[in-house]
Amino acid sequence: MVQNSALVRAREGGGSKGRSWKWREMLRFPHISECRELAKTIERDYYDLCVKQPIGKKMFQLYCVNRPDLHDHMMLMDALETFETKTDKERKSFGLSIVQRFIQSQV
Numbered sequence: 001m002v003q004n005s006a007l008v009r010a011r012e013g014g015g016s017k018g019r020s021w022k023w024r025e026m027l028r029f030p031h032i033s034e035c036r037e038l039a040k041t042i043e044r045d046y047y048d049l050c051v052k053q054p055i056g057k058k059m060f061q062l063y064c065v066n067r068p069d070l071h072d073h074m075m076l077m078d079a080l081e082t083f084e085t086k087t088d089k090e091r092k093s094f095g096l097s098i099v100q101r102f103i104q105s106q107v
Contacts, residue, residue: 076102
């Protein structure tokens with residue numbers, strides 16, 4: 001019985017710490033009237049939505065991968081991201097493989 005009541009108290013966030021109302025206040029969303037002004041200042045361009053924001057980037061990639069006409073473009077974007085993480089020794093050979101795979105096949 002004691003274990004069950006401790007488990008219920010832990011799940012509810014109750015306890016003697018007294019921090020739950022502070023966290024609840026910090027995580028509360030602002031009123032909608034405050035958000036309308038903020039929405040006007042947010043940039044809505046490709047770079048901001050599909051490159052800088054991780055969720056937007058992932059959603060854009062999923063959209064493009066599912067479209068057959070954009071699949072090759074996304075494969076090129078993935079290869080270029082991988083190229084940026086390679087060491088200087090690996091970059092030359094990996095760059096040549098990118099050129100052979102994507103550029104020369106289009107010519």
